[in-house]
Amino acid sequence: MHEISRRRFVALTAxxxxxxxxxxxxxxxxxxxxxxxxxxxxxxxxxxxxxPKSVDGFKAGDPxxxxxxxxxxxxxxxxxxxxxxxxxxxxxxxxxxxxxxxADTPTPPVRRAFGGAGRRPGAAEAPPPQPPxxxxxxxxxxxxxxxxxxxxxxxxxxxxxxxxxxxxxxxPFAQGLVDTLGWSKFANGDMSQVSVPETSLNALVAHVKxxxxxxxxxxxxxxxxxxxxxxxxxxxxxxxxxALKVLPDADxxxxxxxxxxxxxxxxxxxxxxxxxxxLVLVGRIVSEDPGMQVCAQWLKTVVPxxxxxxxxxxxxxxxxxx
Amino acid sequence: MSTVTAAxxxxxxxxxxxxxxxxxxxxxxxxxxxxxxxxxGIATTMFCSYGVLKRAVExxxxxxxxxxxxxxxxxxxxxxxxxxxSYQPKVDFMREHDIVIxxxxxxxxxxxxxxxxxxxxxxxxxxxxxxxxxxxxxLLPETTLGEMAAAFQKRLGDKAIRVVGDPKAKMSxxxxxxxxxxxxxxxxxxxxxxxxxxxxADGMLDDPAYVLDANTLGIAxxxxxxxxxxxxxxxxxxxxxxxxxxxxxxxxxxxxxxxPFWAPK
Numbered sequence: 001m002h003e004i005s006r007r008r009f010v011a012l013t014a015x016x017x018x019x020x021x022x023x024x025x026x027x028x029x030x031x032x033x034x035x036x037x038x039x040x041x042x043x044x045x046x047x048x049x050x051x052p053k054s055v056d057g058f059k060a061g062d063p064x065x066x067x068x069x070x071x072x073x074x075x076x077x078x079x080x081x082x083x084x085x086x087x088x089x090x091x092x093x094x095x096x097x098x099x100x101x102x103a104d105t106p107t108p109p110v111r112r113a114f115g116g117a118g119r120r121p122g123a124a125e126a127p128p129p130q131p132p133x134x135x136x137x138x139x140x141x142x143x144x145x146x147x148x149x150x151x152x153x154x155x156x157x158x159x160x161x162x163x164x165x166x167x168x169x170x171x172p173f174a175q176g177l178v179d180t181l182g183w184s185k186f187a188n189g190d191m192s193q194v195s196v197p198e199t200s201l202n203a204l205v206a207h208v209k210x211x212x213x214x215x216x217x218x219x220x221x222x223x224x225x226x227x228x229x230x231x232x233x234x235x236x237x238x239x240x241x242x243a244l245k246v247l248p249d250a251d252x253x254x255x256x257x258x259x260x261x262x263x264x265x266x267x268x269x270x271x272x273x274x275x276x277x278x279l280v281l282v283g284r285i286v287s288e289d290p291g292m293q294v295c296a297q298w299l300k301t302v303v304p305x306x307x308x309x310x311x312x313x314x315x316x317x318x319x320x321x322x
Numbered sequence: 323m324s325t326v327t328a329a330x331x332x333x334x335x336x337x338x339x340x341x342x343x344x345x346x347x348x349x350x351x352x353x354x355x356x357x358x359x360x361x362x363g364i365a366t367t368m369f370c371s372y373g374v375l376k377r378a379v380e381x382x383x384x385x386x387x388x389x390x391x392x393x394x395x396x397x398x399x400x401x402x403x404x405x406x407x408s409y410q411p412k413v414d415f416m417r418e419h420d421i422v423i424x425x426x427x428x429x430x431x432x433x434x435x436x437x438x439x440x441x442x443x444x445x446x447x448x449x450x451x452x453x454x455x456x457x458x459x460x461l462l463p464e465t466t467l468g469e470m471a472a473a474f475q476k477r478l479g480d481k482a483i484r485v486v487g488d489p490k491a492k493m494s495x496x497x498x499x500x501x502x503x504x505x506x507x508x509x510x511x512x513x514x515x516x517x518x519x520x521x522x523a524d525g526m527l528d529d530p531a532y533v534l535d536a537n538t539l540g541i542a543x544x545x546x547x548x549x550x551x552x553x554x555x556x557x558x559x560x561x562x563x564x565x566x567x568x569x570x571x572x573x574x575x576x577x578x579x580x581x582p583f584w585a586p587k
Contacts, residue, residue, distance in 0.1 A: 219583040260550035266394035284522035320472035
């Protein structure tokens with residue numbers, strides 16, 4: 001690790017053990033509960049068969065360690081982990097990967113043996129072919145290593161909860177958006193759609209931006225002046241098949257992310273052909289974060305002995321102004 | 323009056339490609355209209371949207387060569403979209419105006435250094451002169467991520483550009499991507515990745531989350547997403563120029579599909 005990052009890294013890790021002015025989110029009443037016991041109770045309470053092939057599961061830490069407090073978040077970034085440590089919580093429940101890929105392991109995915117580009121053009125829907133292993137081992141990745149070290153140093157446990165959480169009815173990620181945006185009385189039963197009092201797309205976008213504390217992650221397709229009422233909620237990543245299904249009965253799709261060369265162009269064509277429609281993208285991480293607030297509330301009923309707290313993420317994106 | 327057919331245009335594209343043409347591509351095929359259609363004018367474009375079709379017809383073009391799909395899915399499978407209200411009017415318009423569409427995607431990206439989309443984007447960003455020996459890698463005079471993003475946004479008129487990373491971080495080694503082919507930002511010889519689009523999580527490398535943590539650790543990394551359309555549309559100008567060189571019988575021009583997004587203040 002080079003000098004500057006080592007210094008920053010030490011400062012960051014030291015902050016974790018120093019006395020903290022933050023309120024303590026950790027806290028256990030009654031007999032100690034292990035992380036595995038927390039997961040057992042979640043699996044029992046969630047209903048349905050547990051799919052072992054899902055992305056959900058332990059990503060770091062000792063499942064048999066006693067839990068001092070639970071933090072939920074859509075992204076277990078180092079900033080979030082650091083706040084959890086300061087507050088005395090050692091179990092983090094996240095909806096996105098911890099180690100920056102679907103593989104979600106503390107070692108980086110195999111990289112091409114030269115230069116920078118890892119993905120191959122034209123690999124839009126197929127996974128890229130695995131490059132042959134480099135002749136010499138790649139230098140250690142300081143970010144993977146730094147995060148792994150931080151987690152180990154503070155004995156944190158990270159457990160991913162995305163696929164199964166999203167299967168609940170009503171969808172907790174959609175419910176999180178409904179709650180956060182103040183739309184409870186406008187929502188249908190499964191939270192897939194809200195019917196708000198008629199408003200302009202421009203006003204709707206401003207409301208969503210403020211409500212989700214979006215910085216630069218929002219991108220909009222549609223006439224800012226078009227009047228809208230019915231909003232389909234699609235947190236996370238949405239395929240074109242879903243967009244085709246919900247747009248005919250909605251004025252607006254409010255989504256985390258879609259493929260630009262599919263759903264964005266579908267909405268654009270629908271508008272150009274006279275449809276009074278719109279697409280509002282807020283980013284996947286931001287779109288799923290309120291659902292993890294719902295998760296923290298739910299965990300209070302599942303693991304009442306342990307304090308569960310949602311730590312909101314900051315929109316990763318910013319943009320310069322033209 | 324020209325008698326050149328769409329089939330003849332495609333056959334000349336294959337002959338002038340410079341490298342062996344891949345016939346295995348499922349993307350690079352006719353998407354509408356017959357190969358025997360007589361071509362009046364050719365429009366290259368990024369997305370074969372309804373707006374592009376209208377503007378192409380107004381410009382006297384009936385052959386469209388888009389880089390991306392026509393029917394809102396990558397494989398251009400019509401069965402999943404044909405029940406939608408927007409499908410039939412688009413098809414009717416194409417039939418009415420004797421449109422023929424041939425997609426040019428995989429064979430562009432097989433061109434390596436000569437790939438129109440990379441050449442066009444580097445030109446539009448004003449960084450061509452800084453290219454290193456590594457493919458699509460550039461060594462720029464040192465600047466900050468904030469200044470770089472602002473300069474690129476101005477050059478491209480990119481309203482919905484998105485940036486991850488510390489605006490004050492010093493950047494010089496740039497890896498360029500286009501469309502969905504976004505390079506991994508964790509390569510040791512890369513400070514900043516500039517590309518079109520990438521799924522935010524559960525990919526080969528989730529660059530946004532990686533850059534956030536790199537910043538926390540004091541490691542300077544930056545990520546600038548231009549949008550799929552903005553990143554690849556630039557090179558459709560190069561593609562038009564290329565086709566002009568071997569189809570002198572009809573006018574060839576770029577018809578822009580333009581950035582689809584706006585961004586709130």
